[in-house]
Amino acid sequence: MAKLVQFDRIGGPEVLTLREAALHDLGPGEVRLRVDAIGLNRAEIMYREGAYFYQPVFPSTLGYEAAGIIEAVGEGVTEFSSGDPVAVVPAFLQNEYGTYGDSVVLPAAAVVPRPEQVDAVTAAAVWMAYITAYGPLAESGRVRPGDHVLITAASSSVGLAAIQIARHIGAIPIATTRGANKKQRLLDAGAADVIVTDDEDLPARIAEITGSKGVRLAFDPIAGPGVETLAKGIAPGGYLVVYGALDPRTTPLPNAQSFPALNSSTYTLFEITSDPERLRRAVAFVDAGLASGSFAPVVDKTFDLADIAEAHRYMEANGQVGKIVVTVTHDGTTS
Incomplete structure (x- = not known):
């Protein structure tokens, strides 16, 4: 079983619910990710409120960014293996995939390797x-x-x-x-x-x-x-x-x-994440900046996955400077 954040109606942070859900089978070109950290974005507020450029399909999950470890790969996925540390780039629709959970299925095209020097919280704040x-x-x-x-x-x-x-x-x-x-x-x-x-x-x-x-x-x-x-x-x-x-x-x-x-x-x-060649160049540019120290994501505050509604309220208050990140606990430990 996985824990997923879902919602069944348009509304405020109170509509977000953490639920037990069966693990989905992997389709061709997909990976299963053990999520260690999730980066929050204002797009997710707009999506939850029905104000985004596409609408939720209920019950809907949400989320564009995450970092974690590959748990399994689907047919045709050759660039990743179980155990690889990775991060997720926004290259999908939230009414098809989402990152708010402790184990999620995502398209392999939306996953990039995580450099050794970048921890999960930082990686979730990057892309x-x-x-x-x-x-x-x-x-x-x-x-x-x-x-x-x-x-x-x-x-x-x-x-x-x-x-x-x-x-x-x-x-x-x-x-x-x-x-x-x-x-x-x-x-x-x-x-x-x-x-x-x-x-x-x-x-x-x-x-x-x-x-x-x-x-x-x-x-x-x-x-x-x-x-x-x-x-x-x-x-x-x-x-x-x-x-x-x-x-x-x-x-x-x-x-x-x-x-x-x-x-x-x-x-x-x-425009970039849907184009493999432009995405490749973008990842190389950002990875180089991270390695040199030119780029250092600013994390304002972290929340636990169980407090996802409170994290959304904090984001809506517009007081943060930088990224809000949600961390995920596995078997009594937080990665």
Whole structure:
């Protein structure tokens, strides 16, 4: 038997239930993972609430990230064996697979080797954040050494990964946060400057920091009407990349009559994780950063799997800086 977190209806954290479930048989191309740690993501809140870009199929599990040990492999899986330490990248739909449990079945294509120096908690905090930031900042070639990059909602795990990746490629990260209480932690995390949007005029501060040049790229998970304010701080010919929808209001396309010419696009890490060659390059990039010490995932707090609802409440409170990770106990021990 396995323990799985499931829910039977749309709702708040209280709908999440830890249940005993029979182990699924492995199909071709699948692996069974003994889960040691689970990385939480805001996408899972949206999925649980019915606000994600696809809907749950009940009873539904959830979860995009985890780290653990391969327990068994299905037909056709040759790259992994029982006992291999691995991590899970978001390369599947949550209404087909999920990571919230102590033993889960996943597609082998969504599993990557875990480097020896990376423990399970750290590995569970890596892939959603770093691949999301990697695409627009590193793979695209849009950001060059010396460029200013604006990273909004920068205290999230993706925001912190973006700060580290910007530094890694020689760019200058400017972070935003709504309240001053997170400013010093963002500076400590590597931000060259921090703009407190509740207290400061964003375009004016960008102009001050960049010498009126503007930023080369703005990397934004919020969307909504606020993108018009962001556009005022982007250099002519620069890029606005929206990778989330935390603001559910309509997101306008910046008006060329009001702002310098810029390139505006949406982005999702599935563009990379669904393409084996792009994923291979992303994994190599992130693994190199982990090995060199350039990348160090920030874990804000850990919870036990039995406290999954409380972990979701903590995430919804928006007080964390970095990743929330859930640990899993096996036979009286936590890995």
